Amino acid sequence: MSSRRHDHSDSESRRERKERTRHALLSSTLRLLSKHSFESISLREVTRESGITPTAFYRHFDGMEDLGLALVDEAFGTLHDMVRTARSDTSTYDDVIRRSVQIVVAHVREHRDHMRFIARERYGGIRRLRRAIRMELELFANELAVDVSRFPELARWTRADRQMFADLLVETVVSAVGRLTEARREEESEIARRIEKQLRLVVIGVPAWRSRPEESISGISGDSVSTEGRGIESPAK
Amino acid sequence: MSSRRHDHSDSESRRERKERTRHALLSSTLRLLSKHSFESISLREVTRESGITPTAFYRHFDGMEDLGLALVDEAFGTLHDMVRTARSDTSTYDDVIRRSVQIVVAHVREHRDHMRFIARERYGGIRRLRRAIRMELELFANELAVDVSRFPELARWTRADRQMFADLLVETVVSAVGRLTEARREEESEIARRIEKQLRLVVIGVPAWRSRPEESISGISGDSVSTEGRGIESPAK
DNA sequence: TATCTCAGTGCACACGCGTCAACTGCAGAA
DNA sequence: TTCTGCAGTTGACGCGTGTGCACTGAGATA
Numbered sequence: 001m002s003s004r005r006h007d008h009s010d011s012e013s014r015r016e017r018k019e020r021t022r023h024a025l026l027s028s029t030l031r032l033l034s035k036h037s038f039e040s041i042s043l044r045e046v047t048r049e050s051g052i053t054p055t056a057f058y059r060h061f062d063g064m065e066d067l068g069l070a071l072v073d074e075a076f077g078t079l080h081d082m083v084r085t086a087r088s089d090t091s092t093y094d095d096v097i098r099r100s101v102q103i104v105v106a107h108v109r110e111h112r113d114h115m116r117f118i119a120r121e122r123y124g125g126i127r128r129l130r131r132a133i134r135m136e137l138e139l140f141a142n143e144l145a146v147d148v149s150r151f152p153e154l155a156r157w158t159r160a161d162r163q164m165f166a167d168l169l170v171e172t173v174v175s176a177v178g179r180l181t182e183a184r185r186e187e188e189s190e191i192a193r194r195i196e197k198q199l200r201l202v203v204i205g206v207p208a209w210r211s212r213p214e215e216s217i218s219g220i221s222g223d224s225v226s227t228e229g230r231g232i233e234s235p236a237k
Numbered sequence: 238m239s240s241r242r243h244d245h246s247d248s249e250s251r252r253e254r255k256e257r258t259r260h261a262l263l264s265s266t267l268r269l270l271s272k273h274s275f276e277s278i279s280l281r282e283v284t285r286e287s288g289i290t291p292t293a294f295y296r297h298f299d300g301m302e303d304l305g306l307a308l309v310d311e312a313f314g315t316l317h318d319m320v321r322t323a324r325s326d327t328s329t330y331d332d333v334i335r336r337s338v339q340i341v342v343a344h345v346r347e348h349r350d351h352m353r354f355i356a357r358e359r360y361g362g363i364r365r366l367r368r369a370i371r372m373e374l375e376l377f378a379n380e381l382a383v384d385v386s387r388f389p390e391l392a393r394w395t396r397a398d399r400q401m402f403a404d405l406l407v408e409t410v411v412s413a414v415g416r417l418t419e420a421r422r423e424e425e426s427e428i429a430r431r432i433e434k435q436l437r438l439v440v441i442g443v444p445a446w447r448s449r450p451e452e453s454i455s456g457i458s459g460d461s462v463s464t465e466g467r468g469i470e471s472p473a474k
Numbered sequence: 475t476a477t478c479t480c481a482g483t484g485c486a487c488a489c490g491c492g493t494c495a496a497c498t499g500c501a502g503a504a
Numbered sequence: 505t506t507c508t509g510c511a512g513t514t515g516a517c518g519c520g521t522g523t524g525c526a527c528t529g530a531g532a533t534a
Contacts, residue, residue: 014501018511037362040276042491054492056512063492123357123415125274161434168409168435175408178360197398197449198405205442212434251531255481281521292523293482300522 022060024050026071030113038068038117039125065128068121072132075114082107083140087147097203101196104173105188108180119178137174141166153206161211165202172198259297261287263308267350275305275354276362302365305358309369312351319344320377324384334440338433341410342425345417356415374411378403390443398448402439409435 012020028049032041043064047054061067086103108115122133145166148154154162176195183191249257265286269278280301284291298304323340345352359370382403385391391399413432420428 014509014511017501021511035362037274037276039274040362043493044491052511053513055494055514058493059511120360120362123360125272125277125357164431164434165438167431168438171409171412172405175412194401194404197401201402201405201442201446202439203442204445205438205440208441208445209438251479251481254531258481279521280523289481290483291521292484292525295523296481 018059021050021052021056024052025057025060025067026074027113029067029071030117033117033120034113037124038064038121038129065126068126068129069132071117072121072129072136075111075118076136078111078114079107079118097199098196101192101199104177105180105192108177109188112181115177116181119174119181122174137170141170144170151206157209158211161209165206168202169199172202255296258287258289258293261289262294262297262304263311264350266304266308267354270354270357271350274361275301275358275366302363305363305366306369308354309366309373312348312355313373315348315351316344316355334436335433338429338436341414342417342429345414346425349418352414353418356411356418359411374407378407381407388443394446395448398446402443405439406436409439 025046029038029041029046032045032049041064043057044054046064046067047057061070082103086100089099089103118133118137121129122137124130141163145159145162148162148166154165157165172195176191176198179191180188262283266275266278266283269282269286278301280294281291283301283304284294298307319340323337326336326340355370355374358366359374361367378400382396382399385399385403391402394402409432413428413435416428417425
């Protein structure tokens with residue numbers, strides 16, 4: 001793990017040192033992000049926090065936007081690991097939802113800064129960052145949409161409906177993650193409880209789902225049957 | 238609409254002129270917000286865009302944060318009007334969801350900048366702004382939670398469960414609003430269609446809902462019954 | 475009419491910013 | 505052992521920033 005080529009290695013190789021500085025830049029930025037939006041963080045602030053001079057920054061990144069994209073990679077890297085774990089665990093628990101929520105909460109605890117970065121900059125001021133984050137989240141939703149086909153109920157759905165279902169789940173979780181990253185420790189379990197309920201409510205609607213004709217959104221079509229008698233009742237009066 | 242006190246009013250009163258400048262500051266900021274996060278917009282930029290000198294800014298606001306809070310008021314002002322309209326319309330349509338989505342889409346079209354401001358700065362870098370926006374959204378959710386008690390099914394729920402239900406609806410809509418504000422006109426109807434489906438899926442789960450004991454989140458409790466046989470089936474194998 | 479109020483101006487200040495060109499010193503290749 | 509590549513430094517640049525102070529001029533008041 002330490003010898004490069006033959007040996008004599010004493011402290012650190014050149015590559016290692018560079019990697020260490022790069023990492024310092026990333027994690028300094030992450031730290032600053034707990035108080036400020038990415039766009040309002042300056043290159044100089046980051047280097048100051050990392051203990052290097054401003055100009056040395058360019059040995060690692062083209063500019064702040066480039067660093068931001070690297071941050072997206074990093075954050076989603078650990079996230080993917082998490083999801084892989086969650087998925088393999090899944091089969092051993094019959095309450096998929098509860099277990100998943102626990103895993104998410106644990107992940108937020110361990111990677112709070114990464115998760116905050118994702119939850120925030122998804123709506124942030126820098127286009128390319130927003131796009132990159134959204135794309136990754138869409139990717140998750142797509143995988144999930146395929147994944148849930150394992151359930152017979154959902155296998156009967158159209159692909160589009162499964163997509164919309166997965167999208168709802170992902171969006172709900174990401175919103176909750178956003179709150180979690182700002183919550184104090186003792187608020188976490190309350191948020192966790194609520195998101196678990198919300199997911200459960202969504203899932204519970206699955207067997208009753210019946211897709212509708214697609215073209216009737218514009219409001220011109222006459223079809224206006226409410227929830228088709230399977231859903232909620234009409235107001236008391 | 239024009240005479241102040243007796244008459245002679247020619248062009249504009251002092252108050253009117255001041256109000257006009259104030260509004261210019263707000264709407265300039267709103268315009269700048271389409272490309273940048275609030276925190277990264279400078280006071281000078283705003284005044285430049287409004288056609289006044291930087292120092293005149295302070296005749297209207299203490300600083301940018303103060304202006305931001307005024308923007309929250311403004312944005313939620315029009316939003317409240319919208320919701321009031323939506324609520325009164327409700328009784329005449331039996332598809333509440335479809336109608337509500339239409340109203341939201343229309344509102345986003347007409348107040349795109351306000352809605353983008355809300356959707357973005359809800360996760361933005363300035364604490365007080367985030368807090369103010371969240372508080373207003375919570376208020377909406379609370380009202381909605383009370384409102385849905387009109388439906389017999391939901392009247393039987395616990396208050397906490399209605400709250401979590403309203404919260405899910407609000408969160409889902411706000412997320413969609415965030416996407417809508419960035420969508421091109423021809424993408425709008427697709428987003429609208431999806432959010433309508435998502436709301437419908439959530440609502441369709443309502444009759445099947447049964448609340449659970451609250452204390453079992455920590456994962457120690459032995460209760461691990463999945464969806465109580467009412468929800469989704471187990472994986473195929 | 476004369477006087478007061480106050481939204482907006484002009485100028486100046488100290489400071490933080492991103493980036494440039496020239497450099498230093500050391501790890502690794504020859 | 506010498507040479508080279510490159511992470512990091514130094515110092516300077518022109519520019520944008522928030523804010524303080526003294527001001528102006530027109531609308532409101534008396």
